[in-house]
Amino acid sequence: MSPDLLFALGAMAVVTYLCRAAGYFAMGYVPLTPRIEAWLESIPIATLGAVLAPALANGGLPELAGFAVALVVMRQTGHDFLAAGCAVAVVAIGRALI
Amino acid sequence: MHQISFIWSGLRTGVVAGAPFTAGVLPYGIAFGVLAGQAGLDLQAATAMSVTVFSGSAQFVALQVWSDPIPLAALLFAAFAMNARYVLYGAMLRPHLAGLSPARAYGSLFFMNDANWALLVKQGGSGRWDGAFLFGSGLIIYLSWVIGTVLGGGFGRIIAAPETFGLDFLLIAFFVTLLVGLWRGRRDVAPLVTAVAAALAVDWLAGGSWGVLAGGLLGSLVGAFRPR
Numbered sequence: 001m002s003p004d005l006l007f008a009l010g011a012m013a014v015v016t017y018l019c020r021a022a023g024y025f026a027m028g029y030v031p032l033t034p035r036i037e038a039w040l041e042s043i044p045i046a047t048l049g050a051v052l053a054p055a056l057a058n059g060g061l062p063e064l065a066g067f068a069v070a071l072v073v074m075r076q077t078g079h080d081f082l083a084a085g086c087a088v089a090v091v092a093i094g095r096a097l098i
Numbered sequence: 099m100h101q102i103s104f105i106w107s108g109l110r111t112g113v114v115a116g117a118p119f120t121a122g123v124l125p126y127g128i129a130f131g132v133l134a135g136q137a138g139l140d141l142q143a144a145t146a147m148s149v150t151v152f153s154g155s156a157q158f159v160a161l162q163v164w165s166d167p168i169p170l171a172a173l174l175f176a177a178f179a180m181n182a183r184y185v186l187y188g189a190m191l192r193p194h195l196a197g198l199s200p201a202r203a204y205g206s207l208f209f210m211n212d213a214n215w216a217l218l219v220k221q222g223g224s225g226r227w228d229g230a231f232l233f234g235s236g237l238i239i240y241l242s243w244v245i246g247t248v249l250g251g252g253f254g255r256i257i258a259a260p261e262t263f264g265l266d267f268l269l270i271a272f273f274v275t276l277l278v279g280l281w282r283g284r285r286d287v288a289p290l291v292t293a294v295a296a297a298l299a300v301d302w303l304a305g306g307s308w309g310v311l312a313g314g315l316l317g318s319l320v321g322a323f324r325p326r
Binding site: 001004005007008009010012013015016017019020021023024025026027028031032035036038040041042043044045046047048049050051052053054056057062063067070071074075080081083084087089090091092093094095 | 125142143146147150151152153155156159160162163167168170173174175176177178179180181182183184185186187188189190191192193195196203204207208210262263264265267268270271272273274275276277278279280281282286289290291292293294296297298301309310311312313314315316317318319320321322323324
């Protein structure tokens with residue numbers, strides 16, 4: 001592994017561990033404010049939206065169909081692997097047809 | 099404050115309680131190993147990431163932004179963004195685990211994840227708090243994540259031309275399932291719309307992984323400052 005790669009992995013590990021430990025540590029001194037709490041709660045949704053949007057915008061019709069299928073199957077069944085599997089199948093079929 | 103212990107039986111109870119979750123975590127680990135190979139991480143790097151980071155959603159987002167040269171800012175943002183909820187989890191555990199020595203508390207926190215945090219809160223509801231429970235239940239889930247990564251990384255190399263099978267879309271599909279799972283209703287609309295708009299704009303202007311950073315930050319700030 002290159003030094004850059006090692007550094008990147010190490011830094012990711014440190015940031016992740018700090019997330020796990022920071023709340024526990026901070027609560028020993030000050031309680032979290034509702035605003036910080038609302039911010040922390042909103043980050044995953046916003047980030048996933050930001051990851052998905054460009055990926056879908058750069059995709060074609062099969063990818064959009066796959067997105068819709070993943071969304072609907074997950075909402076209806078709540079089963080993540082089933083939803084992802086259906087979406088992948090739809091994308092594969094769509095690419096074979098177009 | 100509760101009486102808190104850190105004993106062998108607590109560790110064992112934790113391992114037993116966490117065991118059912120390995121059935122869900124192992125396939126996720128395998129999927130991560132396969133997709134990491136597609137993203138250009140070798141087996142060593144993928145395994146090292148699972149061993150040291152141990153966060154499925156953050157590692158999946160990392161794969162999505164992975165490129166050459168390594169986009170450090172986006173990787174660190176992914177690690178922070180997908181694990182920010184752990185700050186809240188940890189804060190909630192503080193009153194209950196405060197009796198533990200720092201070494202035991204901060205050591206166990208490395209193994210904290212969605213499943214064993216929920217298990218601990220549930221177990222604590224019945225008045226029994228044992229610090230080793232978090233460690234034990236986290237450890238078994240951690241091991242299945244790492245083993246899954248190695249299996250997926252090993253076998254994944256066999257799959258040629260993954261685009262033909264739509265496998266490159268698996269990562270995107272997982273993000274959709276994560277998003278649906280996290281969705282809390284109307285209060286998430288404004289953060290999501292902001293994030294999508296910002297990500298598209300910045301992606302168009304700057305490209306690379308900056309869209310993820312901009313969208314994640316701006317969207318979450320909208321969530322923090324929305325009127326309640």
